[in-house]
Amino acid sequence: xxxxxxxxxxxxxxxxxxxxxxxxxxxxxxxxxxxxxxxxxxxxxxxxxxxxxxxxxxxxxxxxxxxxxxxxxxxxxxxxxxxxxxxxxxxxxxxxxxxxxxxxxxxxxxxxxxxxxxxxxxxxxxxxxxxxxxxxxx
Amino acid sequence: xxxxxxxxxxxxxxxxxxxxxxxxxxxxxxxxxxxxxxxxxxxxxxxxxxxxxxxxxxxxxxxxxxxxxxxxxxxxxxxxxxxxxxxxxxxxxxxxxxxxxxxxxxxxxxxxxxxxxxxxxxxxxxxxxxxxxxxxxxxxxxxxxxxxxxxxxxxxxxxxxxxxxxxxxxxxxxxxxxxxxxxxxxxxxxxxxxxxxxxxxxxxxxxxxxxxxxxxxxxxxxxxxxxxxxxxxxxxxxxxxxxxxxxxxxxxxxxxxxxxxxxxxxxxxxxxxxxxxxxxxxxxxxxxxxxxxxxxxxxxxxxxxxxxxxxxxxxxxxxxxxxxxxxxxxxxxxxxxxxxxxxxxxxxxxxxxxxxxxxx
Amino acid sequence: xxxxxxxxxxxxxxxxxxxxxxxxxxxxxxxxxxxxxxxxxxxxxxxxxxxxxxxxxxxxxxxxxxxxxxxxxxxxxxxxxxxxxxxxxxxxxxxxxxxxxxxxxxxxxxxxxxxxxxxxxxxxxxxxxxxxxxxxxxxxxxxxxxxxxxxxxxxxxxxxxxxxxxxxxxxxxxxxxxxxxxxxxx
Numbered sequence: 283x284x285x286x287x288x289x290x291x292x293x294x295x296x297x298x299x300x301x302x303x304x305x306x307x308x309x310x311x312x313x314x315x316x317x318x319x320x321x322x323x324x325x326x327x328x329x330x331x332x333x334x335x336x337x338x339x340x341x342x343x344x345x346x347x348x349x350x351x352x353x354x355x356x357x358x359x360x361x362x363x364x365x366x367x368x369x370x371x372x373x374x375x376x377x378x379x380x381x382x383x384x385x386x387x388x389x390x391x392x393x394x395x396x397x398x399x400x401x402x403x404x405x406x407x408x409x410x411x412x413x414x415x416x417x418x419x420x
Numbered sequence: 421x422x423x424x425x426x427x428x429x430x431x432x433x434x435x436x437x438x439x440x441x442x443x444x445x446x447x448x449x450x451x452x453x454x455x456x457x458x459x460x461x462x463x464x465x466x467x468x469x470x471x472x473x474x475x476x477x478x479x480x481x482x483x484x485x486x487x488x489x490x491x492x493x494x495x496x497x498x499x500x501x502x503x504x505x506x507x508x509x510x511x512x513x514x515x516x517x518x519x520x521x522x523x524x525x526x527x528x529x530x531x532x533x534x535x536x537x538x539x540x541x542x543x544x545x546x547x548x549x550x551x552x553x554x555x556x557x558x559x560x561x562x563x564x565x566x567x568x569x570x571x572x573x574x575x576x577x578x579x580x581x582x583x584x585x586x587x588x589x590x591x592x593x594x595x596x597x598x599x600x601x602x603x604x605x606x607x608x609x610x611x612x613x614x615x616x617x618x619x620x621x622x623x624x625x626x627x628x629x630x631x632x633x634x635x636x637x638x639x640x641x642x643x644x645x646x647x648x649x650x651x652x653x654x655x656x657x658x659x660x661x662x663x664x665x666x667x668x669x670x671x672x673x674x675x676x677x678x679x680x681x682x683x684x685x686x687x688x689x690x691x692x693x694x695x696x697x698x699x700x701x702x703x704x705x706x707x708x709x710x711x712x713x714x715x716x717x718x719x720x721x722x723x724x725x726x727x728x729x730x731x732x733x734x735x736x737x738x739x740x741x742x743x744x745x746x747x748x749x750x751x752x753x754x755x756x757x758x759x760x761x762x763x764x765x766x767x768x769x770x771x772x773x774x775x776x777x778x779x780x
Numbered sequence: 781x782x783x784x785x786x787x788x789x790x791x792x793x794x795x796x797x798x799x800x801x802x803x804x805x806x807x808x809x810x811x812x813x814x815x816x817x818x819x820x821x822x823x824x825x826x827x828x829x830x831x832x833x834x835x836x837x838x839x840x841x842x843x844x845x846x847x848x849x850x851x852x853x854x855x856x857x858x859x860x861x862x863x864x865x866x867x868x869x870x871x872x873x874x875x876x877x878x879x880x881x882x883x884x885x886x887x888x889x890x891x892x893x894x895x896x897x898x899x900x901x902x903x904x905x906x907x908x909x910x911x912x913x914x915x916x917x918x919x920x921x922x923x924x925x926x927x928x929x930x931x932x933x934x935x936x937x938x939x940x941x942x943x944x945x946x947x948x949x950x951x952x953x954x955x956x957x958x959x960x961x962x963x964x965x966x
Contacts, residue, residue: 284666310786316509323514325695328590330514330597331612336476356668403565408539507838
C-alpha cells in the first residue's frame with residue numbers, strides 16, 4: 283500500500299501494461315476526495331496536536347471473485363486511487379498475487395527506493411566535515 | 421455587525437472581475453505561467469500557502485497562488501475555503517518526525533552530533549546578491565550526490581541531553597488533542613491547541629513575536645537545538661481495514677528550541693523546550709513558532725507573564741492572517757447607516773457646545 | 781460481508797437530493813417525501829433510512845445504531861464512518877425520548893436526532909400535527925410508533941427550544957417531526 287500510495291498514474295499504467303488485465307470490478311465507494319487531519323507530537327515525542335489537514339482520495343472496489351480492495355492515497359487523483367484499490371483487490375487473489383507483486387509492486391518499490399537513495403545521497407553531499415585545529419595538526 | 425446589506429452594483433462588480441482577470445493575466449505577449457511551474461519553481465511560496473491555509477496539497481496551493489496573483493494571504497484564504505468543501509475522512513497517527521528522511525538537519529548546540537550537520541538546499545550561505553543569470557534560462561549544474569548516504573534515522577539532539585536528565589522530558593500523551601477548526605477557542609488554551617494555532621499562523625506575525633522575545637520582551641535565552649527538514653510518511657488506520665496504512669509523504673520542517681531555565685521550587689535547573697513544526701520547507705516559520713511556543717509556556721513554568729509573546733490570548737487570537745484580513749478588510753464594507761448616526765452625534769455635540777458657548 | 785453493497789451511485793447529487801427531502805420534511809412536518817429508491821442497502825435497512833444515513837452521517841458525526849439494525853452496522857460503518865456518540869440514533873423502535881440528549885438552552889441544536897425506521901408512512905395510526913410550517917392542523921399517519929407516543933412527544937415538545945427531532949423512514953419514503961410540532965390524536 284505504501285508503494286501504491288507513492289506511485290503516479292503514469293507509473294501505475296506503465297507497470298500494468300506489462301501485466302495481465304486486472305479482474306473486473308464494481309466500485310463500492312468512491313473514488314472520493316477528502317481530508318486527513320495530520321497530527322504531530324508536542325516536542326516531537328509528547329502528546330498529540332493537530333498540525334493541519336491534507337487532501338486524500340480513497341476508493342474501495344470488489345472483484346468478481348469477491349475480493350475487496352481499498353486504497354487511501356495522498357492528493358487528489360481518483361484514477362490513481364481506483365487503480366490502487368483494484369490492485370489491492372487483485373493482490374488478494376492467489377492467481378494474481380505473485381504476478382502483480384513481480385510486475386507492479388517490486389519495480390515501483392525499487393524506483394521509489396532509488397529516488398529516496400538519491401535524495402539521501404544529495405543530503406550526504408551537503409554534510410559538513412569540520413576542520414578543527416586539532417584535526418589539522420594531526 | 422456594523423454594516424448593512426446594500427443591493428446594486430452588479431454590473432460594476434462584473435466589470436471589476438473582468439478587469440481583475442485581465443490584470444491577473446498581465447501582458448498577453450508574455451507566456452502564461454502554469455500551476456506546475458508555480459509548484460516546482462515557487463516552492464517556498466507554495467509551502468507557505470499550505471502552512472497558513474492549513475491544507476497540504478501543493479497543486480491546489482499553486483493554483484491558489486496563480487488565482488491570487490501571488491497574494492499569499494489571499495491564496496491561503498482560497499485554500500481554507502476549499503477545505504471546507506471536503507469531508508474529513510480520518511485523523512493520522514501522530515507523525516514520527518524522528519524517522520524523517522532528512523534533507524536538512526542542523527544543530528547550533530552540538531557541532532559533532534551523530535548523523536552530522538546536513539546543510540541541505542539552504543539559502544544560508546548565499547551572498548544575497550541578485551543572480552542575473554536567472555534572468556536567462558541558464559542550465560544548472562546537477563547537485564552532487566555522495567554514495568555513503570545515511571539510511572539510519574537520525575537521533576534527535578534532545579535525546580542526548582535527555583540521557584543526562586538536563587532537559588525536560590516530552591509530556592505524556594493526553595488523549596485526543598483539541599481542534600480549533602471544530603471547537604471554538606477557549607482560554608486557558610492547552611499547548612496542543614496553541615501549537616495548532618501557531619502551525620496555521622501568519623509567518624510574519626510569528627516572526628515578529630519570536631523576534632520580540634529575543635529583544636527582551638519575554639526573553640528565555642534560546643538556542644536552536646535542532647532544525648530538520650525532510651519527508652515524513654503519513655499513517656492512518658481506516659476502520660474498514662483495522663490496521664495502519666501508509667498514505668504518502670509530507671515535506672515538513674521541525675525546530676527544537678532549547679531554552680535556559682533557572683528551575684523552580686519543584687523543578688531543578690534544566691533546559692526547557694519550544695517546539696515548531698510546519699508544512700513544507702519553512703525554517704523561519706518553524707523557528708519563530710518554537711520561540712513563541714516557549715514564550716507562551718511562561719505561566720506553566722512559573723515565569724512572570726509580562727510580554728506580548730507570553731500572552732496566550734494575544735498571540736492565539738491574532739496569529740491567524742485569514743481572520744485578521746477578514747476583520748481589517750471588512751471595514752471596506754458599507755457602514756453608511758452607522759456612519760450617519762455617528763455624523764448625527766458629532767453634529768449634535770457641536771451644536772450643543774456652540775449653544776452653551778453662546779449662552780455663556 | 782455487507783460492505784459489498786454500494787452506497788449512493790452519485791454521492792454528491794444523491795446526497796443533495798436526499799438532504800433537500802429531509803429539509804422539506806422538517807419544514808413541513810408530516811409531509812411525505814420519496815428518497816433513496818435507487819439504493820440497495822443491506823437488510824434490515826430501508827432505502828430511505830439508508831439514504832438519510834448516507835446524507836447526514838460522516839466521520840465527525842456521533843451515531844448510535846440500535847440492536848434491531850445491527851445487521852447493517854458494518855455497511856453503515858463503511859459508507860458513513862461515524863464516530864461513537866449520540867448526535868444521531870438510528871433505530872427500528874423508538875426509545876424513550878426523555879432519556880436522550882435534548883441539548884441545552886445555549887446550544888439547543890446540540891440535541892439528538894432520531895432516525896426511526898417504521899413499517900409504513902401514510903397508513904396506520906392517525907395523528908393531528910400543528911405548529912410552524914403548517915398553516916392548518918394536518919392529519920398524519922404512520923405504522924410503527926409506540927403506544928403512548930403522543931404523551932411522550934408532548935413532554936419533548938414542552939422543552940422547546942430544546943428537544944429531540946424525529947425523522948421517520950419507511951421503504952423509500954421519509955417524513956419528519958421536528959421538536960416544534962405539537963401532536964394530537966387524529
